[in-house]
Amino acid sequence: MSAGDSRENEEKKGKTGRSWRRRLALFTLKWGFVGGIWAGFLGLIFVAWCAYDLPDVSKLNEIKRRSSVSLVAGDGSLIASYGDLYGSAVALKDLPAYLPQAVIATEDRRFYSHFGLDLRGLLRAFYVNFTQGRLVQGGSSITQQLAKNIFLTPERSIHRKGQEVLLALWLEQNFTKDQILELYLNRVYFGAGTYGVDAASRKYFGHPATEATLFESAMLAGMLKAPSRYNPLNDKKLARDRATLVLQNMVVAEYIAPDVADAAATMTAPSVSAEARGQIGQFFADWVLDQVSSYVGYTEQDLVVETTLDPKAQRLAEADLAKTIAELGPKQNASQAALVSMTPGGAVKAMVGGVSYRDSQFNRATQALRQPGSAFKAFVFLAAFEAGYGPGSIFNDTPIRIGKWQPGNYNDKFYGEVNLREAFARSLNSVAVQLSEQVGRKNVIAAAQRLGITSPIGNDASIALGTSETTLLEMTTAYAVFANQGKGVWPYAIERITTRDGQLLYERGGSGPGRVASGSAVNAMLDVMASVVDWGTGKKAKLEGWPVYGKTGTSQNFRDAWFVGLTADLVTGVWVGNDNGAPMDKVTGGSLPVVIWHDFMSGALADLPPRDVPRGGGALVASAGAPTELTPEVAQPPAAPEKQPEESGIGALLDTILGNGGGSGSEKNAAPAKPQKEKKPAYQLREDEGRD
Template identity: 45%
Template structure:
C-alpha cells in the first residue's frame, strides 16, 4: 500500500483515493490526496450548512489503520539507527569544528608555515690527532652530526622498533598508536608509554619547550605534519638521531656513542645500538653508567622489538646480547687527551671568530706519545705520590718548533678538568734561572766567569742556598749546574730585574712578571706550557716559538679555514749565546741537579725547579728534537716532599726515551769553546754589596 500524500475529508465531490473499499467502510472515512485526515461527515444541521457556506473542515485525530500501525512497528529499529547516526554525525561535526578552533587558536602562535625552518644545530668541533685519529668532540652537543647513510642500518631500525614502529606509514601523527596507548593505559590503570611519533619528537626538540600542555601537543602535531610534508622519512629520522638527548650531556647518536662506548656511531655494534635506543624514553633512568642493569634490560627489550618488527632474527638478537662490547660502558671523558680538546676549544675564537658550523681541527698531537705520557704520569702519582706528598702532575712535550706533541693537564680528567699544564700558574723555582743567566751572557758574561758565592743582604732580602752553605769562588757555569741561589740573585740585582723580565718575555714567557730581585729565584708564577716553550730557543738554535697545538681547521666538507704557517718571532739569540747556554744547561744534566734526566747517548740540556716550601717540583729539559716540562704538586698549594731533580726528572726521561725511539742522535745547536780548552785565565766578578 502507498500512503503518499493523502487527505481525508467530508467533501463527496473530490476524487477518492485508492484505499480499499472495505477499509473505507470500516473506518467510515473518505480518503483524498492531501496530508490531513478528517472526521466523518456531519449532519445537515451543521452550522456551515445552515448558513449556506461550505462546511468547515474539522480536524480530529483518529486511530491509524491497523496496517499503518503495524508498518511503524516494523520500521522502528531503522528509525532509531537513523536518529543515532544523525546525532553522532552532528556531535562529530561539532567536535571537528571545536578541534579546528583549538588548532587555529593554538596554531596562530607558530606563525605562517612558510616561515618555519629547521633551527641550526649547535656547531661541533671534532678534534683529531696528527694521524687523523679522533680524540674528542667539543661543543654544546658533545658530538658531530652524522648522515643516516654513514650509520649501520640497524641503528635506525633499533630506534624505529623501540620508538615508532609505524614510522614509515603514518603522516606525522599516528592515530593507531594513540588508540593502542589509550587501550594499554586503560587496561593497566596508568599511562604505559608515550604516544608521540618520531616526527612529533623531532618537532618538540626543534621548536617547542618541554612543557606538557594541550597547546604544546597541538603545536607539536601541526609541526609534525609540516615536517612530513617538507622532508623525507629518512631526513626526519636523521634529524631525530642527531638532535635527540641520550643523557650524560650527549645530544645526538655520535655524542652518545662516544660518551658510552668511546667509539664513533659509525662503528656501533647491534647490541650497542639497541642499548642506545633502549635508553631514549628516559635517559636519566636508564643511563648505562649509573644504572647498568636497567640499561641492559632496556637493551633486551629493544632487541625483542627489532625481532617483532622483522628487522633481525632471534639468533641475531641473542648474539647481540652476548656481545661483551655491548655491555662495556666507557667511563666518559677520562683520558688526558680531553685536556688538549678543551684547550683547542678555547683557541677557536682566536682562529675563526665565532664558530658557526661544524669544523674539524687537526692537532699536532702524537696519539701514541700522548697515551704513553698519560700512563707514565698516572703511574708516578699512584706509586710515588703518597710517599712524596703530591697528588697531581702535568706534562708538556713539544718539538723544537713549539708544536705540542703530548700534553697531560692532570691525572684524572673525569674528576677534574682543570688544566694544570695550560691554565695553572705556579712558581717555577730554579727552572726560571736560565733566563737570569742568559741576561748575564747578553751583558758580556760567559760560562767561565768566576763569581763568588757568599752571604749578602739587599734591602732586607738575604737569600740562602738550599744546602745552607756557601762555596766561595765558583764559575758561572757551575753556579747554574748546582743551582746556587746567591749568584742569580746577585746577577738580577747587578743587571736590574727589569732586564731579566725583558729577557723572559723575549724567550716566550707571557704571564705578567714583577721586576723584583726575587724573580731570579722563580718567585713569579708562570704556566708549564709557556715555561717549556721558553726553553725551545736553546734547542732549535735561537729561534723564538709560540707553543701551538693546531695545524689545520676545516669544515665538515673539507674546506680549509686555517692552516698553520712557520711564521714566528724569528731569531732571538745568537749562535754563541745558544752555545753558552747549552754548555751550562748540558752540564746540569751531566753532573748537576738534573742527572736523573739523562738517557741514551742524547745530548740533553735542562734545569730543575723547586718552589718555596716545596710546593712545586719541576723539570724542564730538551734535546735537539724535543722540549718537555714536568710538574708535580697539589691543587691546594700544600707542600710536598718532592724535588725537581728526582721524580719529575725521571718522568721526563721515561717519556722522552719513547719519543726518541728510532731517531738518530743529534747534537745540541750553538757553539762555545770552554775557557779551559783555550788556556785562558777566568774572569773574577765582584758584586756590589
C-alpha cells in the same frame, strides 16, 4: 505557644530554606554557565595564541645539526670530533625489547594508555613541585618530549608549554604509538653530541643499538633525564647508579623480574667503548678547538683541522705521567702532573694537562699558574750572559741580606767561591739573587718576556728564585729558544684547516718573533744547562747517546716541582704538584718530574739518531734597557763566607719575612768536595743528595 503555631513556624522555615537553596542553585548555575563561557573563550584565545606561531610540522623529517670539527693528528689519525653525531635510524622492531621498555618505564609508564598527555603524571608532578617549593619532577609524556625536541626551543614559558601540548595532540592524531616511540628513540639527545639510541650506543659501548644489552639499555634510558650528567664518559659510577634505578623501574612496571634486574646490575655492567677508551690528546684537543675560530672565524661548514700532535709521543706522555703519579705520587703526596713537548720551532707534539681528563678537564699545562721555582733562573743567567758574564765567572756563595730578606740555599749549605756553571748546576739561590741584583731585575724580566713569558712578573728580589707564577706551556716555549739558536718561538698546534670537501681555509706559513737572544748567550746557557744534567740536580735526565740540557725547579714548601729539558729534536717541560697547592713530601724538580721526563723522552726519541743541539752565533740582542756594563743595584756581598744561618730554609724565610706566599725556588744540593774553578767539575753528587 500552641502546637499548631509551632508547626506553622516550622513550615515557614522549611519554605524559606528551600527558597534560599533554589536561589543559590540558580545563582551558581547562572554564573557557572557565564564563567564556563568565559573560561572557554579565554581557553580558545590561549589556544589561538599558541597555535598562531606554531612551527611548521613538516620539520618532522628534518634533522637540525651543528657543523662538526674533526681534529686530525700528524699521521692523519682522528684525535677528536665535535658537533652533532647521528647514528642510523633504527626501527622499533629491530631493537631489543628491553630498550624501549626501559625508556617507557622511566620516562612515561602510561605511554600506551594516554592520549598524548599523562594527566596523572602532570598532577603528581604539580603536587610534588608544589610541596617541595621547587621544580623536582617533570610531567611531560614521551609524545610531549618528542614535540619539544623536534619543533620547539628549550625555553620555559606558558606559551611554549601550550604549543608543546597542541603538537603532542597533533602527533597522537597522526601517528601510532609505536611510530611516536620510534621517532623519539631516533631523535632524543643522549649527551656527548649524540642524537638517537644508535649514535649513543656506538659512542658509549662500541656497537649499534640493536646489540645493546639489558644493562646498556637501562644506562641509555637513564641518560635521558640529564644526558651530560649521566653519560658514562662523564661519570661512570653515576651512570651505573642511574641505570640500576632504571632496572628497578622496569621491575615495578613488570617488564622484568627482580632477579633479572639484580643480575643485570651486577654482572653485565658495560665498559666504555674501545674507541672512547683509546682516545688520546683530549687536553690537547680542547686547547686546539679554542683556537680554530681565530683562524677561520665562525662557520657553518664542517671543518677538518690538521694538527701537529704525534700520537706515539702523546700515548707515551699520558702513560708515563699516569704511571709515575700512580706508583710514586701517593707516597709523596703528589696527585697531579702535566707535560708539554714541542719541537725547537714550537710545534706541540704532546700535551697532557692532568692525570685523568675524565676526572678533571682543567688543563694544568696551559691554564694553571704556578711558581716555577729555580727553573726561572734560566732567565737570570741569560740576562747575565748577555751583560758580559760567562759560565766561568766567579761569585761568592755566602749568606746575603737584601732589606729584611735573607735568601738561603737548600739545607742552608753555602759553597764559597763558585763559578756560574757550578751555581746553575747546583741551583744556588744566593748566587742567583746576587746575579739578578747586579744585572738588574728589569733586565731579568725583559729576558723572560722576550723568550715568551707573558704572565705578570713581580719586580722584587725574589723573582730570581721563581716566585712569579707562570704556566708550563710558557716555560717550555721559553726554553725552546735555547734549542732554536736564540730565535723566538710561538707554540702552535694547527698546520692546516680545510672544509670537509677539501676547500683550504688556512695553512701555516711559518712565523715567529725572530732573534730574541744572542747566539753567544744561548751557547753559554747550553753550557750551564748541560752541567745540570751531567752532574747537577737533573742528572737523572740523562739519555744514552743524547746530549741533554735542562733545569730543575722547586717552589717553597715543595708545592711545585719542575723539570724543563731539551735535546736537538724535542723540548719538554714537566710539572708535578697538587691542585690545591698542598705541599708535597720533599718532591723536587730532580725527582718525580725528571722521572716522567726521562721515561717519556726515552720513548719519544727512540727512533731518531742522537745529535746535539746546533749552536749559532750572532750579536747581543738589542732591547730597551739591555745593559752594556754591570749595573749593580745593591752592594756586593762579603768576599769571605759567613757563618751558616740557623733558619730552616728559604721557604720558611719567605713565609715568615715576606708573609706573601711567594715561592722560594729552593733546590736540594749536594756537598761534595769543592770543584776546580773555570772548568767543569769532575765529580758526581752523592746518590742521597742533589734530588732537585
